[in-house]
Amino acid sequence: MSDAYSAAGRARWWGILAAACVIAVLPLVFRDSYWRTNLIVCALNVMLAIGLDFVVGYAGQLNLGQSAFYGIGAYVSTLLIMRLGLPFWPAFVCGVVASALSGMVLSLFAVRLRGHYLAIASLGFAVITYQVLLNWISLTQGPLGIYGIAPPPPVGLPGWQIDFTDLANLFYLVAGFALLSYVLLDQLVRSPIGETLTAIREDEVSAASLGINARLWKVFAFAVGTAVAGGAGCFYAGFVGTLVPDAFFITESFNILAMVIVGGMGTLSGPVFGAILLTVLPEFLRGIGDLRLIVYGLALTLVVLFMPGGIAQALRLARDRLMRASSRQTAGAKP
Amino acid sequence: MSDAAAIFRAVGLSKNFGGVRAVKDVSLAVAPATVFAIIGPNGAGKSTLLNLISGVHPPDAGTVMFNSLDVTALPPHARVRHGLARTFQKIRLFKQLSVIDNVVAGFHARHRIPAWQYVWHGTAFRADRARCRAEAAELLAFVGLSGRGQALAGALSYGEQRMLEIARALATAPRLLLIDEPAAGLNAAEVEALLERIRVLRQRGMAVVVVEHNMDLVMNVADRVLVMDYGEPLFEGTPAEVQVHPGVIAAYLGAES
Amino acid sequence: MLTVALQQGINGLVLGSLYVLVALGLTLIYGVLVQINFAHADIVTLGAFSAYFFTHAFGGGYLPSIAVALLVGAALGFLINAAVFAPLRERGNELLPLIATIGVSVMLENVMLAWFGPIPYAFDSPYSERVIRFGGMFFTAQSVLIIAVSAAAIGLLYAFMKFTFLGKALRAVAQDRETAGLMGINPNRVIMLTFVIASALAGMGGAMLGPVLVLTPFAGASVIVKAFAIVIIGGFGNVEGTIIAGLIVGLIESYTTQVLGPGLIDIVVFALLLLMLAVRPTGLIAERREENV
Ligand SMILES: Nc1ncnc2c1ncn2[C@@H]1O[C@H](COP(=O)(O)OP(=O)(O)O)[C@@H](O)[C@H]1O
Ligand SMILES: [Mg+2]
Numbered sequence: 001m002s003d004a005y006s007a008a009g010r011a012r013w014w015g016i017l018a019a020a021c022v023i024a025v026l027p028l029v030f031r032d033s034y035w036r037t038n039l040i041v042c043a044l045n046v047m048l049a050i051g052l053d054f055v056v057g058y059a060g061q062l063n064l065g066q067s068a069f070y071g072i073g074a075y076v077s078t079l080l081i082m083r084l085g086l087p088f089w090p091a092f093v094c095g096v097v098a099s100a101l102s103g104m105v106l107s108l109f110a111v112r113l114r115g116h117y118l119a120i121a122s123l124g125f126a127v128i129t130y131q132v133l134l135n136w137i138s139l140t141q142g143p144l145g146i147y148g149i150a151p152p153p154p155v156g157l158p159g160w161q162i163d164f165t166d167l168a169n170l171f172y173l174v175a176g177f178a179l180l181s182y183v184l185l186d187q188l189v190r191s192p193i194g195e196t197l198t199a200i201r202e203d204e205v206s207a208a209s210l211g212i213n214a215r216l217w218k219v220f221a222f223a224v225g226t227a228v229a230g231g232a233g234c235f236y237a238g239f240v241g242t243l244v245p246d247a248f249f250i251t252e253s254f255n256i257l258a259m260v261i262v263g264g265m266g267t268l269s270g271p272v273f274g275a276i277l278l279t280v281l282p283e284f285l286r287g288i289g290d291l292r293l294i295v296y297g298l299a300l301t302l303v304v305l306f307m308p309g310g311i312a313q314a315l316r317l318a319r320d321r322l323m324r325a326s327s328r329q330t331a332g333a334k335p
Numbered sequence: 336m337s338d339a340a341a342i343f344r345a346v347g348l349s350k351n352f353g354g355v356r357a358v359k360d361v362s363l364a365v366a367p368a369t370v371f372a373i374i375g376p377n378g379a380g381k382s383t384l385l386n387l388i389s390g391v392h393p394p395d396a397g398t399v400m401f402n403s404l405d406v407t408a409l410p411p412h413a414r415v416r417h418g419l420a421r422t423f424q425k426i427r428l429f430k431q432l433s434v435i436d437n438v439v440a441g442f443h444a445r446h447r448i449p450a451w452q453y454v455w456h457g458t459a460f461r462a463d464r465a466r467c468r469a470e471a472a473e474l475l476a477f478v479g480l481s482g483r484g485q486a487l488a489g490a491l492s493y494g495e496q497r498m499l500e501i502a503r504a505l506a507t508a509p510r511l512l513l514i515d516e517p518a519a520g521l522n523a524a525e526v527e528a529l530l531e532r533i534r535v536l537r538q539r540g541m542a543v544v545v546v547e548h549n550m551d552l553v554m555n556v557a558d559r560v561l562v563m564d565y566g567e568p569l570f571e572g573t574p575a576e577v578q579v580h581p582g583v584i585a586a587y588l589g590a591e592s
Numbered sequence: 593m594l595t596v597a598l599q600q601g602i603n604g605l606v607l608g609s610l611y612v613l614v615a616l617g618l619t620l621i622y623g624v625l626v627q628i629n630f631a632h633a634d635i636v637t638l639g640a641f642s643a644y645f646f647t648h649a650f651g652g653g654y655l656p657s658i659a660v661a662l663l664v665g666a667a668l669g670f671l672i673n674a675a676v677f678a679p680l681r682e683r684g685n686e687l688l689p690l691i692a693t694i695g696v697s698v699m700l701e702n703v704m705l706a707w708f709g710p711i712p713y714a715f716d717s718p719y720s721e722r723v724i725r726f727g728g729m730f731f732t733a734q735s736v737l738i739i740a741v742s743a744a745a746i747g748l749l750y751a752f753m754k755f756t757f758l759g760k761a762l763r764a765v766a767q768d769r770e771t772a773g774l775m776g777i778n779p780n781r782v783i784m785l786t787f788v789i790a791s792a793l794a795g796m797g798g799a800m801l802g803p804v805l806v807l808t809p810f811a812g813a814s815v816i817v818k819a820f821a822i823v824i825i826g827g828f829g830n831v832e833g834t835i836i837a838g839l840i841v842g843l844i845e846s847y848t849t850q851v852l853g854p855g856l857i858d859i860v861v862f863a864l865l866l867l868m869l870a871v872r873p874t875g876l877i878a879e880r881r882e883e884n885v
Contacts, residue, residue, distance in 0.1 A: 009456075062687050064694075109869055115686045116628050116828070120820045121869050124862035127817055135855040184454060191453045191460065192439070192446050192467075195432075199440045202429035205391060205885055209423075210507055211415030211444035250817075254694050261691060293702040300695025304688050305679060382885070391885050423885060 016183060023175045027168035036167040038283060040239055043174040044232045045275040047181055049259040050268055051228030054185050057265030059221035060201025065106060065122035066256045068129035069226040071248030073099040073233025075133060075140060078149055078243055088152045092234045099230020100223045107222035126250045133245035145244035149237050174235045181228045186268050197221055258300040264312025273311045342367045342542050343511050348387050348397035357383040359566040368540045370533055372553035375563035381546045382424050385513050389421045390414045416444055420509035422500040424516045430489030434480060434499055437488050438471040441506025474502040479528060493520045511542045518552055530556045595728045600846045606735045608842020609742035613797035614815055615822040615838050617790030623766040623829035624786045627677060630693035633816030634700040635668045635791045639798025640807055644715045654717050658799040665795015666788045673787035704809035715802040738800050745793060762786060821865040826876055833876045
């Protein structure tokens, strides 16, 4: 049994290595700034989606406020840089921590609330955050937005300077963090923490009967999932260069949720594909009006109705069918 | 029973739901390595009593002592760490998880992994994992589910699900195991196997509280029997005493007719 | 000063009674099904648009347009139940229907956006111009109409729930679906009926909110988040609590606008919601239930 585990573990490291190779090659394939910009958006969305999936797919807590944590990371880091002159990386850490702390505060509601109540509380939290960003004009400049945000500072290696005004380098940075977040979350869900969170998702009363403190673990799940979103927010600010509250409106939460559901919640690789698909696919539909959000909505509904496990489930089904077909072939070849 | 002998003691437990007095002034004490049966007709308050003991509901009155420690104010998950485990009358497995993962979830409080190894799976992590898997396989064998480890819990038959719930509870390494109507929906052979397993647990020193509405079933295995009716304790004694107690017979005949 | 406060109070109650219409639908559905229809928002919007087109494009009267919106709402409710909630019922997952209707909502809003455009429609009700003076205060006939129609609708709903067989069946299903089934009530039909009634109320609310709101494809969304706050403050599934909470939220909105400025409405309402969830998650009229284990 432990053999099967280490085999799966090795396969996973090969997968991660492959992902790293793909990340390395992508900016070389896509050389125009339009597609490189999209690549960065993909990487940001991957971070947002896997962070949300940790909370929704594993711990089973429907968080409709991911847009707010994204925004908190973005605004906190940017304001620290622009108002207090903090360097990027300390501000990045503060943004992540601020996001995680607000996630923990929200999760304290999740402690007493389950299911729908939490969904609405988190939606309310997202509405409040958005309205604060919009109305606290002396701090955030409200709907006018904050302009001229610098990208992360260049990293100097001996004889080689990595400059993040170059979109390819910025993509390496963000995608690197996305991969790092993925590995971190993957390690967590493959540890006993994964079973603990799933137990809470499946049945809290039952989980408590096994000594699981659901309160504590929900706070933990929120802290981790929203920290990743906060990190994405910090990069977003440096990447786009401007911050307006509308970027963190509640519909953004729904978009991230769509990525998780379409990819397959409760798996980590699924939402990665979901995020990439729902970022790239609408780009091809650009000619036909603003179909992006119609596609998101339609995909969300259809997947829930007809393929609740999302892309991950579809891939699994396809693989099983292939294996069955090939085993039938070898069986047929024998006599 | 003297205080020192009892692993568990409840005094004057009461619980109302709205106007329904589900449990009224019930006291009991359970010694290690014994089987304590709680019987009574449907609606007598047996499950509610179990919920008070395990902490699912807070009692309106009364105290719950575990190893001479007052645990009345502790939430259910904290009681598990004192050695208390339970199953549910209405089966509550993690249906989307595999059989073995259900049992492994029961090891929650017993992992020995340094915090950083949750992020970087090292030697201690792997050793812990191997230990849990091996122990889980043993527990599955004990409840007769060897070889079913990879099936989804929801795909098991009803009787198998009951056994899996017991295995999952045992994974917490309890000293007191509460089982609620374990024989419901089991066929005769399965019931016999279940009783045998309860005897083995007693032999290992575990205290087992069995809730059952079928009186005959527990007579062969119980050391002491508490009879409940309308939330109240009707009689407590040995199975032999219970069988001839006129009040008990009347309650059961009344419930049956 | 007092007149201003009173005037604001009445404006708040007018708005609040519209919120009640919308929130009651959510509460009815929650009571029977323990589910949330996120697309309820878009039923409000489509109710408003159908009333707008009925009056402005086809020259219909405003009162009949409320009836049109009611029918449109009822039809949408029927469709959403049939397309989303009914198929998902067997899966027994608490959150999937909510997620699916988020998708429906995002889709409907953006289809409307493609169709109607982002520019707000000027929905003029003939009753908005007629002003009634009373003790130094001004009301439009529209306000009186809103209060009258909402009160009538709520009263009818109440009578329906209390006195008709279907209403009783609805409450029976809300209490215990299995037992209701045994009593010969078809729960699926009752659930369908609940959706139709709930959505008819929302459509009707939309027709009356149309002249008040900035009528865009997202008009309903701004109402629905408040309706969520209302159902939670009132206690999910609790009709009386919803009515009280709806009026309170209307008042809060009116006074917040007066005292703090309109930008802060959502902040105040949702701060109240989060506070409520923290101190009294069962709502204003508490029904303490312990899960049956
Ligand atoms: N969570 C609850 N809420 C309301 N009433 C309950 C709850 N749990 C149990 N009851 C009531 O308490 C009484 C005892 O029930 P229970 O303990 O389940 O009996 P038993 O397990 O002996 O069949 C019954 O009348 C039941 O309806
Ligand atoms: Mg019982």
